[in-house]
Amino acid sequence: MKKSVLPRLFAFVLAFAFLLATAPACSTAGDKTPAGAKTVKGVKGLHVVYLTDGNEYWGMVDRVEKDRIHFTHVDGKKSVYETKDVKNVTFQKKRLYHEIEHVSKLPDKQYYSQWKQNPYTGAMMRMIEPYRRALEARFNSLVLRKDVRCELAADGSATIETRIVKFILKEEGKSEMIDYFTYRKDREKGELVYALTVNPDGSVHHIKDDAINDEPLNNEVAEYDRLHRIKFGLPNVGVHSILDYAYRVTISKTDPTYPFILEHYFLGGVPVLEQSITVTTYRNGTGLADDFDPGKFREWPIFPGLEFYPKLAVRRFRVRGGGIRYVYKLGPIGGFMQDEYKTPPFSHFTPQVVVGLKTDWAKVGAAYAEKLAALEPALDKAVKKLGVLRYGTLGREIAEEAYDRIARKMKHVPVGMGGYDYLPQDPGPLVKKDIANSLDKAHLFLGICKLVGIKANLVLVRGQGAGPVAPDVANIRQLTTPLVRVMLDGKPVYCAFGSVNLRFGQIPSYLQDVRGLLIDGKESKLVQVPPTPPADQAATNKVSVLVKEDGSVEVTRVTTLTGGVEESYRTMRFSPVEKIRKDIEASFGEIHPNCEYKSHRFITGLDDFSKPLEVEYKYEISDYTKKGGDRLLLLRLPELSYSAGDVGRQKRRLPFYFGVHTQQIHEYTVTLPPGFRVRYTPDNIDPSPGADTCPYTYIASFREEGNKLIFTDRTENTSPSIPNTFYGDLKTKMEARAKLTKKWIILERGEK
Template sequence: MIFLLAVTLILRDGKRINSPSIHLEGEKIFLEDTVLSRRDVDEIVFKTGGISMGKGERDVSSLLRLAEKADSLFPDAPGVVLIDEGRWEYFPDGSRKYTYHFAGLVKKEEKRGWRRRFFWYEKEREALRVEYARVIKPDGSVRYAGEIKIASPTTGDVFFDRGEIASFELPDVDPGDIVEYLYVDSTFKPWFPSLFEGDWFFGGREPVLYSSLTIKIPPGETLIYVARNGKPEVKRKRNEWTFTMECIPPVIEEPAMPPLSDLVPSITFSNLTSWDPLFDWYGEFQKRRLRITPRIKRVADSLTSGVDEPEKKVEILYHWVQRNIRYISIKGGASSGVSGHPAEETLLKGYGDCTDKAILFAALLRACGIEAYPVYINTNDAGSLVREVPSFYGNHAIDKVKFDGKEIFLDATGYYSRYPSFWSADHGVWAVNALERRIEYIPIPPPERNARIYTYSMVLHEDGTLDVEFQSEYTGDYESWIRGFWDTRREEEKERVFQGMVKEVSPKAELVSWEIENLKDLSKPLRLKIRYRIKDFPEKAENYWIFRLPELQERMEKRELSLTERRYPLFYETSEMIVQRVKLILPPGKVSPPSSIELKGRYALFSGEYRVKEDTLYLEAIWKRWEREIPPEEYSEYRRQVMEAKRWLGKPVILELQ
């Protein structure tokens, strides 16, 4: 049975009936005071969705018994999910209904947040009914939620021109109480009626006693599904499937772990056996929005005037879209939410979200004769694509660009990515390329494309003063972050930050000068130049000076390696390279640096070498990591490699003065 609010029924004889609510069950339509056959109804017009609150009565004693069991099984947990139960029903007309039942035992203060529940809700497409929401006290007494509150959401640079947030709050929730609610969300105007898809996660950061998902589809429909990270019990009865797991332990938080959705047991399902319908649907939206208008052509030509090389045109347009189109997201229906606004509209407004900027960038490239395709991805902190199951996919949009036999990916969403770098959250993920009808992998750039290069020219004077000229430059997303940091600082702030940087090197350090090169010019590498002085730099013992080169060891400080062993993979967004080069002019004497080192591992490499030439000491130390994830079974070896590299960089240099 499906429950809908605020509808108009148009009968076959032309008569119109307005009703504040209806129930649909089989071939019958139940109004408040009558029952109609679907054969008598020509059209149901859903003028608006709605939201309402009811009260239901469920067995309190059974929940109290579950709470006792949960307390004995998970005595130290701050909260235990007693019931986590979902049910999807898909109807022949494409509408669908989702019913969710939750009950959780609050054991500590930090889980009192369960008393609040928020729903993203589009009243033009959905009807939402909270059947009941209550708190059950240990003595069995019950208190219900009050009214449902509605708010229009805005978050930073994201604005919603459709949809609202509905919420309720349960009163007087304390440790020892059970929070329980059940709601029904009916979607009567789905974006894509012939697609029925979703996923379900068994467990999470709290232990779960019972979790189940039921899926019911019309006879003759197909259902495919993939289970990951566990095997739920599966029961099928004709066109209805139920997936169940019990006593699921919590995910224990670790530093730098993969997204939760890639760790917990899950089911991903769809009624499509091929991506083709989604390619068609996405592609039609994109084709209309990629239209090269005279204005788009004029802008593309003017920006690339006098440039013949395709790659240089890509670079110019990439930087221009980033710097001139502000990121603001306007979320509406499927056409704007999924495929963005027309390229010319975004150009004229001067703002748009990731999809809008991807559409505009691709249109400008196409106006120059360069192949470009907007693609949808999930950023690598948001969970992996299950490629076997066609589904709505992606929390982000970027572009695939083809020229001179090359295929690259670029992300024009931000403001600071220097070609050919793009946001590290896009690395190592799958992309849905609708126009080329492909699911394709975005490779992780080599470490050289995510490099930090630090160069020192130092002079150690006979009075023990160390003069340092430092320069840093970067490639990849780290450069984008550094550029954004400095671009948003006022001049007086910059001076204070540089002062703080040299004081972190040594409390005795004094800033002499600083300079930032190419801060506003995305086409050139960003460089930081700092000069500072440290008095009484070496430790002295008779005619021996002992010192450690500044800052080198600190760059191998990796807080994510605090654990001696791990349960889950160590997760990074992208590859990494750190190059440190030092030229140090010394007073006359005999210098004894550490011996050279090379540490080769499966996921990383470190090499360090000192050389002495007359009165000058040279150092080159290089760290490379080329993978995003380190499996738990490889973690100890990787950690040992990093620690050994860090120890080597911290070894002292000994100078025996003449």
């Protein structure tokens, strides 16, 4: 027995002694060390001793002897453990509250002072008791508190600290033990201040270093490796646990292309009892405190069905040291359930605070233009290596060729401005490797336009998903995506660079009808990017149907696509031909169980970006029509199917959100079997009164031409969002459209 135990003990002592000897040096006081004992003096942080019986203790290892470990607990108590009883020892960084083992010692009296065995008897729990049953039915957790504290120094640097306190309502909420925050390593430093779990018995469990991971998010491409994420998992989380943690991001470098900004949305997916933002700024010789803009609070109506209603309090007062402090408080506010179809993104209707330094958009744009001007020599050299500048090629032709070379053929790096930088980098190394993100592609495109004399400007916009621009807080970090506005034949053409599948002049739906900063020196200003007309976001289907007397139909459909659907289809150009065929063939099984795919043909090649994508499909469906005795055939138009599920509610809280102007057209030509005529068709649907004001329209009509039945319909919306005032009209139209496609067309044998 001794032969098996002693070698393991000796190995453990050596290994642990090595751990302590290589730990960072700092200072601890220890007892006198016996001869032969290993001593560690002043280790920054804590040790965690894991015993074989499952217990673990935090504190400091004073010394290690051959068969025992001398240990001082965080409360000062001393212990000696036999090495045979010790499973492992790890080194942990000291964090705030590391010495606290029971909830009664935590300083936040609002939540922890009256804690007892039953978690619902504490002061904090009494706050939520009236809502508890409703909350548990709808949510997995709730946020008890979210505090954001920002201190802006006179030199423009800033520290932003965020504290979050969550309460786990039920088993499914335990997944929220994992969270993360991001920072830019070139300008910022990220730090987890503390993270702890408080359980119903009052015990406090602290996060361990091995549950924290600082990881790069874009390290696959060294040229764009700046954004980091600190991901962490809290320990010992169960139902009715409280998760309490804080993290800090310190911004060390600010300039016109990376100024201080704080954006906060108050409404999220879970209820929040209390939220606050505190911003402190300090005065210096330049009057920074006076130049600070406390921001604008965007108030939105609170919709029925939310558990709580926000009450905003904004205070401004001076603090010691010449500073001014702004405090925004809101709470409690209910979590918003996405229980309606087609709702706008949260950012479109949540209360929001945006704060930044006082300036205006013209100054922001002028400062940015100066930075761009400094890159012009490198840009001129880089664009000449792209191979698109040829004598005699001007105007739209060179613009389209340059767009093809840069937007489609350069490898796209999917890292946005917020993940790398708001200013383009030196384009030379990027051209050499033939890679770039959206901003650097836009920059190269600008360079070509400049060399050939095409008027073009960079436009930095805020995408729809981020919500509207706060126009009163001029700050480039509000903006998310670059576009280039090119003037051709006296008309503006907007170009996007975030996709390799767009035609020249196409922009994705989320970048339409948004505001952005037009960079034009001292003439820089906010502009509105117009929405694409519905015809340029359309799917047009011309369908020929041959009805046979045996009940089968032969169908040829030619589909012409523009806009977002076209972009999605063109992703197939990177797939093998056989895979494309198999995927298309498999999709025809959804039309009808008896549907048999015959062929498809790309009339417009997937790589042909000179015109909209056009595709021809052929298929056959056996036993498709139904017989009504010897004389009647019942028919529905193949593939024509609409649903009214999105408008099932009688009333809505939020607008009906399409996100983009769209158009869908069907033109059916149905050839009847010999000797048959049309006996019945559903009624035509004409524009209803008020259609000139409602942004959504649907029309449909049937007519006979010889032995053919002609059906046409058109669905069109001319607004990305349908206001609730038109919801009744929208509901009526979508329901009528769905009913029409479920009705039978009746064909009858005989002469007219």
